[in-house]
Every structure is written in structure tokens, then in C-alpha cells.
Amino acid sequence: MSKLVEILPDKTALIERSLNLITDQITTALATQDRFTLALAGGSTPKPLYEALSQKALPWHKIDVFWSDERYVAPDHADSNEGMARRAWLNHVPMSSTQIHPVPTQSADPEKDATAYEAEIRRVFNCPSPAIPAFDLILLGMGDDGHTASLFPQTEALKVKDRLIAVGSKGGEPRLTFTFPLINQAHRVIFLVSGENKRPALAAIFAPEGDGNEYPSRFVCPQGQLWWLLDQAAGGALTPLSH
Ligand code: 6PG
Numbered sequence: 359m360s361k362l363v364e365i366l367p368d369k370t371a372l373i374e375r376s377l378n379l380i381t382d383q384i385t386t387a388l389a390t391q392d393r394f395t396l397a398l399a400g401g402s403t404p405k406p407l408y409e410a411l412s413q414k415a416l417p418w419h420k421i422d423v424f425w426s427d428e429r430y431v432a433p434d435h436a437d438s439n440e441g442m443a444r445r446a447w448l449n450h451v452p453m454s455s456t457q458i459h460p461v462p463t464q465s466a467d468p469e470k471d472a473t474a475y476e477a478e479i480r481r482v483f484n485c486p487s488p489a490i491p492a493f494d495l496i497l498l499g500m501g502d503d504g505h506t507a508s509l510f511p512q513t514e515a516l517k518v519k520d521r522l523i524a525v526g527s528k529g530g531e532p533r534l535t536f537t538f539p540l541i542n543q544a545h546r547v548i549f550l551v552s553g554e555n556k557r558p559a560l561a562a563i564f565a566p567e568g569d570g571n572e573y574p575s576r577f578v579c580p581q582g583q584l585w586w587l588l589d590q591a592a593g594g595a596l597t598p599l600s601h
Contacts, residue, residue, distance in 0.1 A: 363586040363599040369552045372589040377410045397426040399497040400439030408447035418451045427507035427535040428461035461534050468532040472523040490543040500551045504559035504573030508533035538577050545582035556592040
């Protein structure tokens with residue numbers, strides 16, 4: 359794994375940098391492969407990035423989009439990560455419905471929907487169990503408690519090693535999430551982190567020693583490249599890093 363930490367002056371610069379990095383990665387990869395598999399982060403940080411992506415001329419027909427986690431709500435619910443990405447981006451670019459793979463959240467049985475999403479991922483990648491599919495790029499956010507996707511501190515989902523999708527829990531509410539084995543199989547992972555409130559968790563995550571069960575983002579160490587793109591408000595106390 360190569361790990362790079364970039365600290366951008368403000369959120370606008372963070373979004374601009376992430377847009378350029380992502381479009382470069384897509385373009386470069388598609389010069390030597392036919393498809394590009396992308397998993398989207400939820401939450402609020404990536405919304406302006408998705409809006410900016412909607413304005414780019416990329417080979418959209420070659421890209422398959424998934425979500426690295428989802429709240430257990432309908433896609434038209436205000437909290438839906440799928441709904442946000444569709445409104446900000448996917449509704450505005452020429453992608454067929456067969457390229458967009460939302461997390462199922464409507465069976466009233468989160469475990470059943472987690473199993474269904476894993477089956478969909480395995481189908482698209484043509485990757486039967488027990489192999490683990492390698493996403494070309496996974497986008498992640500980080501909460502001020504150090505969680506990522508829906509892998510929250512001291513939850514059972516952190517321990518799942520034999521599945522691609524687990525049922526996470528936030529305040530008793532179910533969420534569906536990529537597991538660490540799936541995240542860490544990726545060729546590229548980009549964290550997008552903005553805001554002063556994220557500083558304490560970042561300090562714990564970048565500390566030489568620490569407990570990933572307390573700060574789950576510590577467990578993200580993909581086989582490929584890891585980028586932390588931070589704005590100054592979030593990452594000002596850290597040292598930029600590239601190796
Ligand atoms: C979600 C996310 C979650 C998010 C972080 C950061 O569904 O909420 O995937 O992991 O990325 O909580 O959220 P903000 O970007 O809103 O700070």
C-alpha cells in the first residue's frame with residue numbers, strides 16, 4: 359500500500375483536488391481496461407464533488423457505480439446516500455440503470471438486503487465466494503468519531519471478515535456497509551475529510567499507536583493506493599505525507 363496525505367487550503371480546494379484525482383484515475387485506468395468500478399461515499403462532504411462530476415465529460419458508459427454504505431431508508435428519503443448522489447450527479451450523466459447499483463433497503467430485513475447486495479457485487483465482478491472483488495476506487499468519508507462507511511466504533515460490523523457487506527448500526531438504526539475485507543481489497547481508496555470537528559479523530563487515526571475498534575478508519579489499509587484528502591480545518595495539525 360502507498361499512502362498519501364494531502365492538506366488543501368479549504369473545502370473548495372479539497373473538492374477540486376478530489377475531482378481532478380478521481381477523473382485522472384478513471385481516465386488512466388480506462389486506457390488499459392474496459393470497465394471502472396467505483397463505490398461512493400455517503401454523508402454530506404462529497405455532495406459538491408458529485409455535483410462537479412456531473413459537469414465532466416467522462417466515458418460514463420464504462421463506469422459501474424456502487425455505494426460503500428447506505429442508511430436503511432428508501433432512496434427518496436432525505437437521508438438516502440443513493441438519493442443524494444442521484445440528484446447531485448447520476449441523474450445528469452448518460453449512465454444506464456444497469457450501471458448504477460444501489461444498496462437494497464426495502465425488504466425490512468437488513469441482513470437479507472446485505473446478502474442481496476453482496477450477490478449483486480459478486481455478479482457484476484463475476485467474482486464468486488470466497489474471492490474478494492477489487493474495486494478500482496472506493497470513496498470514503500470519516501465521521502468525527504473516526505468511523506468510515508457505516509463501520510462505527512465498537513460494533514460487530516468491524517469484526518466481519520467472511521462477507522463483503524455487513525449490517526452496521528448507528529444509534530440503533532441499521533445501516534448497510536462495505537466490510538474491511540472489501541474496502542482493503544481495493545486498488546485505490548480516497549478519504550475526503552473536511553472540517554475542524556474531524557481533527558481529534560484524525561489525530562487518533564494518524565497516531566503511531568491506537569485502537570481501530572475505537573477509531574475504525576485506522577483499519578483502512580488497501581492493497582493499492584490510499585489517499586487522505588483533507589482540508590486545513592480538518593488536517594491542519596497533521597504533516598502531509600507521500601510514500
Ligand atoms: C454516511 C457515510 C459516513 C460519512 C461520515 C462523514 O452514510 O453517513 O458514509 O461514513 O462518510 O459520517 O459524514 P460527513 O461527510 O457528513 O461529515
